[in-house]
Amino acid sequence: MMSAVSSLFAVAFAWLIGxxxxxxxxxxxxxxxxxxxxxxxxxxxxxxxxxFFASLVSANPxxxxxxxxxxxxxxxxxxxxxxxxxLPPALVAPAQPARSWLGALVRWTFVAACALALxxxxxxxxxxxxxxxxxxxxxxxxxxxxxxGGSAGYSQMVQPPLTWTHPDYPLLVPASVARxxxxxxxxxxxxxxxxxxxxxxxxxxxLVAGVHRxxxxxxxxxxxxxxxxxxxxxxxxxxxxxxxxxxxxxLAATVLLGIARDEGDRGVLFLAGLATxxxxxxxxxxxxxxxxxxxxxxxxxxxxxxxxxLPPLLGGLAxxxxxxxxxxxxxAPPNDIMAGQHAxxxxxxxxxxxxxxxxxxxxxxxxxxxxWYSLPxxxxxxxLLGPVRGWFDRRTVVTGAILLxxxxxxxxxxxxxxxxxxxxxxxxxxxxxxxxxxxAVFLWCLLAVRAGPAAxxxxxxxxxxxxxxxxxxx
Numbered sequence: 001m002m003s004a005v006s007s008l009f010a011v012a013f014a015w016l017i018g019x020x021x022x023x024x025x026x027x028x029x030x031x032x033x034x035x036x037x038x039x040x041x042x043x044x045x046x047x048x049x050x051x052f053f054a055s056l057v058s059a060n061p062x063x064x065x066x067x068x069x070x071x072x073x074x075x076x077x078x079x080x081x082x083x084x085x086x087l088p089p090a091l092v093a094p095a096q097p098a099r100s101w102l103g104a105l106v107r108w109t110f111v112a113a114c115a116l117a118l119x120x121x122x123x124x125x126x127x128x129x130x131x132x133x134x135x136x137x138x139x140x141x142x143x144x145x146x147x148x149g150g151s152a153g154y155s156q157m158v159q160p161p162l163t164w165t166h167p168d169y170p171l172l173v174p175a176s177v178a179r180x181x182x183x184x185x186x187x188x189x190x191x192x193x194x195x196x197x198x199x200x201x202x203x204x205x206x207l208v209a210g211v212h213r214x215x216x217x218x219x220x221x222x223x224x225x226x227x228x229x230x231x232x233x234x235x236x237x238x239x240x241x242x243x244x245x246x247x248x249x250x251l252a253a254t255v256l257l258g259i260a261r262d263e264g265d266r267g268v269l270f271l272a273g274l275a276t277x278x279x280x281x282x283x284x285x286x287x288x289x290x291x292x293x294x295x296x297x298x299x300x301x302x303x304x305x306x307x308x309x310l311p312p313l314l315g316g317l318a319x320x321x322x323x324x325x326x327x328x329x330x331x332a333p334p335n336d337i338m339a340g341q342h343a344x345x346x347x348x349x350x351x352x353x354x355x356x357x358x359x360x361x362x363x364x365x366x367x368x369x370x371x372w373y374s375l376p377x378x379x380x381x382x383x384l385l386g387p388v389r390g391w392f393d394r395r396t397v398v399t400g401a402i403l404l405x406x407x408x409x410x411x412x413x414x415x416x417x418x419x420x421x422x423x424x425x426x427x428x429x430x431x432x433x434x435x436x437x438x439x440a441v442f443l444w445c446l447l448a449v450r451a452g453p454a455a456x457x458x459x460x461x462x463x464x465x466x467x468x469x470x471x472x473x474x
Contacts, residue, residue: 002184003184005189006184007191013047014046017073018045020115039244041275045074045320052327062079109225117234124239130192132239140233143266146175170324173196196238200244207251214255243431244434246282253289256268257293269316270312270316272316273314349415357422358411365429369433403439431455
């Protein structure tokens with residue numbers, strides 16, 4: 001019982017730090033759902049970095065990390081209280097359409113889906129309290145090195161007999177688990193499930209709150225139902241797959257870019273950069289996301305000639321990415337995929353047989369990757385049928401470009417893979433698709449409103465009465 005309470009306190013304290021940091025950078029009051037959703041992942045990411053570096057300098061990292069977290073939280077609270085007095089109120093929402101039976105049905109279905117997902121999450125955790133293969137064989141083993149090994153923990157982690165554990169992998173998940181164990185005083189399985197589940201809850205909350213902010217409540221809840229109706233997402237949310245946390249940070253950066261206005265929301269852009277860097281601290285695919293988001297954002301600034309928006313995003317990105325790059329180049333061994341590249345890399349790109357294998361795997365797995373079958377995708381596609389005018393605003397273009405470039409990056413990695421290609425696809429493609437699935441649902445929500453009758457409504461993010469228009473995304 002005490003271990004569960006201590007784990008809850010550890011995660012809640014990290015959440016508080018993230019919420020204070022997010023609230024400090026947020027431009028308005030009254031958007032608690034967005035601040036809390038973003039703050040959950042940001043808090044766990046920041047505190048995992050603190051704990052990891054504390055483990056490098058001390059044989060007992062908990063006092064060092066706790067002191068740093070306490071100092072950081074007090075500083076953020078002081079700055080937030082000072083800034084809060086001068087923050088403008090939230091944007092005034094336009095008049096909502098009259099309540100209908102459809103809206104009530106969606107709301108209550110969403111509530112029921114949340115309850116069912118919670119039950120399924122607890123059931124999955126009871127079956128696999130230390131997670132699935134990735135959880136207990138990779139992340140929890142590394143967490144034990146950080147928790148029990150002290151300052152020698154990481155050096156033990158990279159010993160040659162453990163090369164199969166991918167010692168170059170980023171450490172947000174194991175450092176977060178080790179930090180919770182340090183608060184608890186034991187390697188409690190409750191802490192592992194709690195850390196993993198918080199990212200799933202935060203992803204759902206961010207999707208619903210973000211779409212509500214940019215479009216309307218009905219499509220926000222519908223998007224939440226799509227995410228909750230993906231069985232893999234619910235099951236992965238408790239069994240410590242790092243694909244859910246990295247998907248959260250990808251979604252967070254994308255949503256924050258959609259919220260950031262052309263003028264004045266530099267704090268939101270800083271948060272978008274921070275979330276992008278934390279994706280790289282979660283999984284190696286996050287490094288690809290850093291490149292993709294940086295390329296898309298820089299291109300939009302080049303087209304619109306708004307270069308003043310670059311420094312805040314790059315500042316947030318550098319704050320989170322520099323420790324990751326130091327870890328990669330100073331501590332971690334070479335990545336196995338990159339180390340396996342030889343002079344035949346260009347030949348692989350031109351090898352049509354490899355393209356065929358990849359395309360067949362995508363054709364096989366894409367329609368049912370979340371333990372779904374084609375019907376939900378068909379319903380989502382039919383919902384988009386309608387006039388395409390208004391689809392191509394800056395938000396949808398930026399989100400679509402990020403999604404397509406990430407998929408193109410995954411495709412290229414498979415082409416260059418030094419492993420048996422069929423095995424590599426079978427063992428990882430579904431999880432890579434799960435990483436970008438929240439972004440895909442977010443894009444669908446943006447397009448669905450543009451394609452349907454709700455496109456005529458004015459969202460709080462556009463031009464509410466009595467408030468200046470927020471413009472398009474940065």
